[in-house]
Amino acid sequence: MSMKQPYDIEHILNTEKPTLTVGERTDMWAKIHVKLPASRTVRSPYMAFLMDYKRAVVAGLVVALLGGGTAQVAEASRPGDILFPVDRAIEEARLFLAQNDESRITLKVMMSEERLIELRSILEEEMVRIDTNTNPRAEPSVSIASTSSFQIEADVFFDITVVKIESNDRKTYHTTQAKTREEVIDFVHSFLLDVTENEIDAALSFETEDRDSRAKDRGEMTLKEDVRVKNAVREVLSNLDGMDDDARERILRSLEGELQDLDVDIDDDRVRVRAERGKSHEDDNDDDNDNDEIRIDYRDGETRVRIEEKNGEIRTEIKDNRSDDDWFHTMNTDNSSDDSQSNERDSDDENENRNSDDSDESDEINSRDEADDEDDNEDEDKDEEDEDEEKEDNEDEDNSGKGSSEEDEEDEEDEDEEVNHN
Amino acid sequence: MDPDEETLKEYIEASKRGDAESFRRLYDVLVDSVFGFIQARVSERESAIDLTQDVFVGLYESLVRFRYQSRGEFYGFVFQIARRTLARHYENRHTKAKKERVQIDESQLPDQGKEHAGSHDINRALRTLPSLTQEIVTLHHWGGYSFSEIGEMLHLTESAARVRHHRALGALRDYFNDALT
Numbered sequence: 014m015s016m017k018q019p020y021d022i023e024h025i026l027n028t029e030k031p032t033l034t035v036g037e038r039t040d041m042w043a044k045i046h047v048k049l050p051a052s053r054t055v056r057s058p059y060m061a062f063l064m065d066y067k068r069a070v071v072a073g074l075v076v077a078l079l080g081g082g083t084a085q086v087a088e089a090s091r092p093g094d095i096l097f098p099v100d101r102a103i104e105e106a107r108l109f110l111a112q113n114d115e116s117r118i119t120l121k122v123m124m125s126e127e128r129l130i131e132l133r134s135i136l137e138e139e140m141v142r143i144d145t146n147t148n149p150r151a152e153p154s155v156s157i158a159s160t161s162s163f164q165i166e167a168d169v170f171f172d173i174t175v176v177k178i179e180s181n182d183r184k185t186y187h188t189t190q191a192k193t194r195e196e197v198i199d200f201v202h203s204f205l206l207d208v209t210e211n212e213i214d215a216a217l218s219f220e221t222e223d224r225d226s227r228a229k230d231r232g233e234m235t236l237k238e239d240v241r242v243k244n245a246v247r248e249v250l251s252n253l254d255g256m257d258d259d260a261r262e263r264i265l266r267s268l269e270g271e272l273q274d275l276d277v278d279i280d281d282d283r284v285r286v287r288a289e290r291g292k293s294h295e296d297d298n299d300d301d302n303d304n305d306e307i308r309i310d311y312r313d314g315e316t317r318v319r320i321e322e323k324n325g326e327i328r329t330e331i332k333d334n335r336s337d338d339d340w341f342h343t344m345n346t347d348n349s350s351d352d353s354q355s356n357e358r359d360s361d362d363e364n365e366n367r368n369s370d371d372s373d374e375s376d377e378i379n380s381r382d383e384a385d386d387e388d389d390n391e392d393e394d395k396d397e398e399d400e401d402e403e404k405e406d407n408e409d410e411d412n413s414g415k416g417s418s419e420e421d422e423e424d425e426e427d428e429d430e431e432v433n434h435n
Numbered sequence: 436m437d438p439d440e441e442t443l444k445e446y447i448e449a450s451k452r453g454d455a456e457s458f459r460r461l462y463d464v465l466v467d468s469v470f471g472f473i474q475a476r477v478s479e480r481e482s483a484i485d486l487t488q489d490v491f492v493g494l495y496e497s498l499v500r501f502r503y504q505s506r507g508e509f510y511g512f513v514f515q516i517a518r519r520t521l522a523r524h525y526e527n528r529h530t531k532a533k534k535e536r537v538q539i540d541e542s543q544l545p546d547q548g549k550e551h552a553g554s555h556d557i558n559r560a561l562r563t564l565p566s567l568t569q570e571i572v573t574l575h576h577w578g579g580y581s582f583s584e585i586g587e588m589l590h591l592t593e594s595a596a597r598v599r600h601h602r603a604l605g606a607l608r609d610y611f612n613d614a615l616t
Binding site: 027031038 | 437458459462463466467470474475480483485488491492495510538557558572576577589603607608611
């Protein structure tokens with residue numbers, strides 16, 4: 014019979030404790046240290062899809078430019094969708110991108126694109142507000158009697174007449190088929206209670222415009238948001254310095270795509286952008302939709318850049334202000350357009366004169382910018398969140414144009430991965 | 436051995452920011468416990484050392500997302516990573532063996548294999564215990580953690596940890612007694 018030894022388990026446990034020698038400990042640390050990631054930030058995949066972004070956006074914009082409805086354009090010109098993950102990546106990019114010019118430009122491209130996303134969210138917010146602009150039948154009559162002053166502006170366009178009533182900083186837009194001053198007064202009187210026809214007459218500025226109305230005319234953009242849009246656009250443009258023509262044009266294209274329904278005029282000391290869509294003014298005789306012309310004039314210091322798309326071609330021209338007639342082409346797919354070019358130069362001058370009339374209004378707008386900026390920034394942050402959610406929802410619904418570019422992206426990424434493994 | 440809570444917090448925060456020196460301090464505090472914990476589950480010493488390294492590398496990465504609440508909770512976090520590392524290790528061995536079409540025979544399993552010299556087969560004894568109980572024992576005796584801390588780490592009450600520990604010692608004694616007969 015064997016004797017049961019009382020095992021002092023605790024003693025055994027304590028003596029059998031696995032231990033490391035000092036040397037082992039040090040070696041282990043050395044190996045660990047080497048494996049610690051060098052920077053806390055995760056390498057962003059933005060580099061990979063920046064390549065793909067270019068293809069996707071160009072494809073998207075080509076779709077946008079070759080005509081088609083608003084829906085198509087909106088869908089095509091959504092760099093935000095592709096860039097959604099860029100948001101974080103941009104911050105990280107700032108960390109390690111200070112190194113060289115090429116990186117800096119990439120960074121600027123990224124920042125521009127972020128601004129474009131914000132721009133889009135501002136615009137999307139604005140589209141919602143169209144509904145709040147008055148329809149006289151939908152909203153109770155506007156009462157003005159107690160206000161100190163009010164202004165009425167009526168603009169008669171080809172297609173419609175827009176009546177803008179402004180009182181106490183509140184603007185309401187109305188549309189009517191009225192064509193004469195009397196008819197407009199009647200119209201306004203029908204829903205502006207508490208005001209006599211004489212008072213309306215006194216407050217009314219009546220203009221006839223020789224064109225169709227645009228979204229902006231119809232108040233589909235309120236003044237406050239003009240400011241935000243301008244700020245966003247200004248930021249986009251301010252990043253364009255030093256970019257190569259390719260990237261610059263791409264950004265401007267995206268910008269134009271965002272603004273295409275809005276015809277926003279932006280005035281700045283350095284930069285002026287005007288994007289117009291639809292019939293150009295000279296082509297009154299031409300009803301062909303294929304002649305939709307998109308032009309962006311962009312001036313930066315001594316240089317003027319014009320990018321235009323006409324009949325499917327994209328042309329970029331850079332003009333050096335120092336010598337007025339020195340147009341030179343940087344990208345010209347159609348060499349036989351010299352005649353039309355000189356026509357456009359004339360119209361450009363015309364348009365510039367027209368725009369200088371707007372500059373007074375813009376100066377006024379500028380002074381209100383600062384006050385609004387703080388609020389806007391908060392709003393923009395929220396907008397981005399909302400927009401991001403919306404984008405995620407919309408991604409499932411997107412159809413062909415975007416779908417194929419996403420596939421391209423994925424293919425590219427797979428290729429990149431394969432390359433890396435090799 | 437253990438730094439006070441404030442210091443520990445500092446090390447953790449600094450490590451989160453990427454300060455390797457502070458992480459070294461954490462390493463010094465933890466390495467023995469972690470090694471003991473792992474060695475109890477893995478027969479070869481080399482494997483235990485490698486895995487311990489993995490645990491610390493993983494810890495460094497996971498710290499980014501870690502929010503300090505209490506000391507016990509932090510230790511629990513560390514050993515969670517250790518468990519995860521172990522699980523991956525077993526999985527890999529199993530998968531690797533399958534791939535090479537090697538029969539998983541008994542000698543490959545962690546239970547068997549080389550024991551370090553001079554042992555009273557304590558590791559083998561420990562492996563007869565249920566997993567949670569085994570952890571309580573190794574954390575207490577080889578990690579040096581109090582039952583209060585262990586309770587926090589393993590989501591037990593302190594008294595539950597004590598009770599299990601006590602029973603575990605009994606079971607181990609029985610194991611050695613039985614081994615003799």
